Amino acid sequence: MDSPILRASGITRTYGARTAVDDVSFELWPGEVLAVVGESGSGKSTLLNCVSARLKPDAGKVEFLTRHEGVVDVHAMSEAARRLLARTDWGYVHQNAAEGLRMDVSAGANVGERLMALGERHYGRIRSEASDWLTRVEMDAGRIDESPRNFSGGMRQRLQIARNLVTRPRLVFMDEPTSGLDVSVQAKLLDLLRSLTRKYSLAAVLVTHDLAVARLLAHRLMVMKAGRVVETGLTDQVLDDPQHPYTQLLVSSVLQP
Amino acid sequence: MSAPAIRVQGLSKKFVLHNQGGAELPVLEHVDLEVAPGECVVLDGPSGSGKSTLLKCLYANYRANTGTVHIREGDTETELGSATPRELLRLRRDTVGYVSQFLRVIPRVPALDIVAEPLVDDAGDDPEKVREAQRLAKNLLLRLRIPQRLWFVPPATFSGGEQQRINIARSFIKPRPILLLDEPTASLDADNRVTVVSLINEARERGAAIVGIFHDARVRDSVATHVVNMTRPL
Numbered sequence: 001m002d003s004p005i006l007r008a009s010g011i012t013r014t015y016g017a018r019t020a021v022d023d024v025s026f027e028l029w030p031g032e033v034l035a036v037v038g039e040s041g042s043g044k045s046t047l048l049n050c051v052s053a054r055l056k057p058d059a060g061k062v063e064f065l066t067r068h069e070g071v072v073d074v075h076a077m078s079e080a081a082r083r084l085l086a087r088t089d090w091g092y093v094h095q096n097a098a099e100g101l102r103m104d105v106s107a108g109a110n111v112g113e114r115l116m117a118l119g120e121r122h123y124g125r126i127r128s129e130a131s132d133w134l135t136r137v138e139m140d141a142g143r144i145d146e147s148p149r150n151f152s153g154g155m156r157q158r159l160q161i162a163r164n165l166v167t168r169p170r171l172v173f174m175d176e177p178t179s180g181l182d183v184s185v186q187a188k189l190l191d192l193l194r195s196l197t198r199k200y201s202l203a204a205v206l207v208t209h210d211l212a213v214a215r216l217l218a219h220r221l222m223v224m225k226a227g228r229v230v231e232t233g234l235t236d237q238v239l240d241d242p243q244h245p246y247t248q249l250l251v252s253s254v255l256q257p
Numbered sequence: 258m259s260a261p262a263i264r265v266q267g268l269s270k271k272f273v274l275h276n277q278g279g280a281e282l283p284v285l286e287h288v289d290l291e292v293a294p295g296e297c298v299v300l301d302g303p304s305g306s307g308k309s310t311l312l313k314c315l316y317a318n319y320r321a322n323t324g325t326v327h328i329r330e331g332d333t334e335t336e337l338g339s340a341t342p343r344e345l346l347r348l349r350r351d352t353v354g355y356v357s358q359f360l361r362v363i364p365r366v367p368a369l370d371i372v373a374e375p376l377v378d379d380a381g382d383d384p385e386k387v388r389e390a391q392r393l394a395k396n397l398l399l400r401l402r403i404p405q406r407l408w409f410v411p412p413a414t415f416s417g418g419e420q421q422r423i424n425i426a427r428s429f430i431k432p433r434p435i436l437l438l439d440e441p442t443a444s445l446d447a448d449n450r451v452t453v454v455s456l457i458n459e460a461r462e463r464g465a466a467i468v469g470i471f472h473d474a475r476v477r478d479s480v481a482t483h484v485v486n487m488t489r490p491l
Contacts, residue, residue, distance in 0.1 A: 029343055187364040220342050234342050241319045245275030
C-alpha cells in the first residue's frame, strides 16, 4: 500500500501556440484528496483531462497503481483496457451531471450500467445494489425507475456520484462538482462528498475555483496559473500562509461571509 | 529528563505581502524552544509578539523561513520543513493536536460526530470501535456541559462558547502526545474554564508535551510548568 496510486510526471499539453499545461508533476496517495485551484484558463481542466486519460498529453507520463497488475502507464494502454479502467477502478464526476449520465434511461439503469461493465448480469442484484447506492447518496430509492430528466440539478449530481461509486473505484476525478448548484444544495453535496471520500478512502483529484470547497474536501492543494503550478502544500498551509504572489491575490480576493 | 518532544532551533518567520509592494512583516526571529513530555510551556507576551505564529509553525500550518522544528515520536524525529505533505498529515493524525480559538464548522455534521471524528477515522470498519468513539465523545460533551439536545445538531448556530467547547472536545478525544493550544479558554465561563484546565492537566500527567497561549492569568498559572516570554522583533 505504500506507494502512490497516481503519479503524473512532466505533463505538458499545447493547443496550437498556446501551452495549456506546462510540465506539471504530482503524486497522489491512496485516500488522499488533491485540489487543483486557479482561475479560468489556468489549465486545471486540461490537466484533469490529461491525468484521467481523456486527453493525450504532448509530453509526460501518467502512471496508475492497479489493484492486481502493478503500475500501468495509462496513456500507453490499449483503448479497451483504458476504458475498462475508467469504468471500474476510476470515477469521473462532471460539473454538468448530464455529461456523466445517460439521460434516456432510468436512475437505476444509470447506476447499474457500471456494474454490468464488471460482468454482473443478475437483474435482482443489480437493482438492489442500485437502490442501495441511491440511498447512500441520500436519494429516495423509490425514484429508481424515473428518468434523470425529472431530477433537480442537485439530485442529478447525486445520481452521477452513485453511478461512479457503485463499482467501488479507488480514484475519482472531479471537475467543479458543486458549482452551478444552489448554495444550500452545494452544502449538502459537499458534506456527502466529504463523508464518502473518507468512508471509502477514495483518492481524488478535484478541480475547483472555489477555495472553500478545497478547504473542506482536500488534504492538499495545487495552485495553477498560466499552465504552471505556482504553489503546492497542505490545504491549510497554502490558504493560511500563501507564499506566491498569485496565491496571495487569490486568497485575499475571496469574500468571507 | 526525557528527550524533547518538540525541538525548535533558530526559527524565523516573516510574511511577505507581494500585493502590498512586497512589504515584509517579520514576526519570529531566531526562536529556540524545547518541550519535553509532561511539560506545559505557556507562551506569554503582548499582542503581535508572535505567539500564535509560533504555535502555527509547530503545527506546520505556517512554513518557517529559516530554522527547524523537530517533532519526536518514540526514537524518530521529523523535521517539519523537510517532511512530505503525507508525513505531515500522518503526524497531525497521530501525534500533534491543535486547538484553535474557532471551530471551523462543517455543514450538516452534528456536534457529536464532529467530536468523535478523529477516533471514527481510525476505527475503519470496526463497529465496536465506532461505538467506543461515540461513547467517549458523549462523555466529553457531558463533561464540557454541552446540553444533550445539542448533540445531534450541527454547531453552526451554537454560541461562541459552545463552539469552542466542541472544538476542545474534538481535540482532546484522541490522546495525542503533543498538544498545541491557542486560547482554548477565551470565551468560556468559569465552570468550563475549570474543566478545560483539568483536561489540560490530565493530558500533561499522561505525558503529553503541551504548548499553549492563555490570556487568563489564572488559567496560565494552573497549567504552566514553564513560561516563555516573547517580544516583538524590531
